[in-house]
Amino acid sequence: MSAVKIALIDSGIGLLPAAAAVRRLRPDAHLVLSSDPDGVPWGPRTPADIAAHALACARAAAAQRPDALIVACNTASVHALPALRAELEPAIPVVGTVPAIKPAAADGGPLAVWATPATTGSPYQKRLIDDFAAGVEVTGVPCHGLADAIERGDEDAIDTAVAAAAALTPPDIHAVVLGCTHYELVGERIRAAVQRAERPPLRLYGSARAVAAQALRRIGTVPRSPAHPAGSLTVLHSGRPAELTPVALGYAEGRALAAPSPA
Structure with a gap:
């Protein structure tokens, strides 16, 4: 079973719970976290503007050639999901977030x-x-x-x-x-x-675990044992290479993503 790469987008750190859920289900998954600190928050924007910002994040993530993309944001899922799917699918399955x-x-x-x-x-x-x-x-x-x-x-x-x-x-x-x-x-x-x-x-x-599981189903793969070494982590801020911020690391989900692979 080969390793997988899952990308997630959000305006900010709201993608951390879904990313951590993917890591729990597939420790070996390579993760791409694409957020938009230059444009956060998305909520007050018009639907067209939200879609434009979400597309920019998704394009940056798509350049990393993920197997699937999770829209880890309720606002973007409401206003941008059709545009994201029209551009990325079927090459990259797009999974939205719905309140549970x-x-x-x-x-x-x-x-x-x-x-x-x-x-x-x-x-x-x-x-x-x-x-x-x-x-x-x-x-x-x-x-x-x-x-x-x-x-x-x-x-x-x-x-x-x-x-x-x-x-x-x-x-x-x-x-x-x-x-x-x-x-x-x-x-x-x-x-x-x-x-x-x-x-x-x-x-x-919450929605994180269900969204993570749906992403794995969409690409036809299954969870793996926690004993597998953790996959890589790529962080993009408004398309630029970055690292997890101190704020992100202040939450348990951020620290779990930053933790080194087990020996």
């Missing part, structure tokens, strides 16, 4: 969907809820400033944004869907803020 509303609803509600203010209440999120959570009580929670705070590694701002979103979250929920890839980097902090002492353990639903 379907599995969360299948496990029963009530549940909350934490997402950016632009996504909360959007036709896109409403359609997902209508399609996959009919009959389940779902509360959309706008998380003002949380993704930006995570991107900066601003601990105080993260705590403030998490607390504000937790205050908008109903006390009787069973689960939280993390509707932005950045949020998975602070999942346990979100759990701690929302968990009520008298309630059953709160379930968190």
